[in-house]
Amino acid sequence: MGYRCDFCGEQRSIVYCRSDAASLCLSCDRNVHSANALSKRHSRTLVCERCNSQPASVRCMEERVSLCHNCDWAGHSSSSTHKKQSVNCYSGCPSSAELSHIWSFLLDDPSAEGSACKQGMDSMSITDNKLRDCQDNDGSKGVVTLPSETSNLSNVDMDKEADWMELSASMQNAGLLAGSTHSAMRKVYVPREEGIAECKDTEFYDNFNVDEIDLGIENYDELFGAALDNPDRLFDNEDIDGLFGPHDMSFSDCQAAHPTEGSAVGGIKMQPACSNAASADSVVSCKTEPNICFMRQAHSGFSFSRLTGESSGVDYQDCGASPMLNMGDPPWGLPGPESAMPPSSSRSDAVMRYKEKKKTRKFEKKVRYETRKARADVRRRVKGRFIKAGDAYDYDPLCKSRSC
């Protein structure tokens, strides 16, 4: 089950798209998710190499396999000393080079040489006509530069990014960001002449790459321009889901828990990352997931995220609240050009764009039991209700007609 790409059925599945509930090879992943702006938002990650049906959340460096939460839990007892590395998720249409960088452990892992994933990256069918120089010149690990898909970042963007860096640094120092127990972390923004932002920091950086944050002010306007004026009016539960991912969290919860998880500072979009589908189905007890993805979207069309730390995904599973609950004031209340109210002239535009997106939003239903679905798909009905086998019916899904 699930060893083959759900789309082409030929290649081996490499990545898992939770929005589509599908395992895809890299080529189909790119084909499917380059179709439109909405599909580009789908967050994907490696597929679990054990069950091949769930998104991988961690990489066991000892066994050299990517595992979902369930398989990780099943295969690694709490006493396990296996070293694990969080698995990044991404959205947009990253190039093979970018994927290589996102999943750098595959490159570091000699056993991954010739693996399906690596082969998939090598043979991505869509031409990377915008192959970017994703590596810093010195190749320093942990430093990712993601220039714009269309062009290098403008000076304005760089300024905004610089603003964010300052803001993030202040937030981190204030312990406002997840994983900020590393109180000593520093982040230094270093603009480059080519217009590519580069960011370096210290120890915490490997687990929390803030420099990959997109600063799409357009998104910021869209998401929060109107909401700031009247969040109760603009947002409801589905809005939260649609804007921030599949949280099972009401807006009131969101407000109580703080917009931190769904907050945007300068266009930063946070979303739950890489948790397995099982947890997605059972998020009732765990309203939020602690993992944060920072989405790079507006400019590059490509986002990249990383779990906040090793095995952090399960640490808060049962707490019923996000660790971000104590993160203090909402970022949008913070001072700074990006957190200020948008101009009223753009507000209506933002609302219009938001409503338009809401219209076209696709609500995907997760089917847990395919067998039941298959049976329901062929079951005869009367006025939509199932009937006993052999009873008179007015609708037969097989005939797509009445009483055929």
Place this chain on the structure above:
DNA sequence: GGCTCGTATGAATCCACAGACGCGC
């Protein structure tokens, strides 16, 4: 501004039944 009415939209409900699940033996 407040009220009523019509329209639009989304959520909840119902149905049968295979399979999952828990429990006792």
Place this chain on the structure above:
DNA sequence: ATGCGCGTCTGTGGATTCATACGAG
């Protein structure tokens, strides 16, 4: 500890009903 039988629960899709929101008069 394991396997079996039995009863209960779950979830699946389409049509319908109900609740809510909104605009017009």
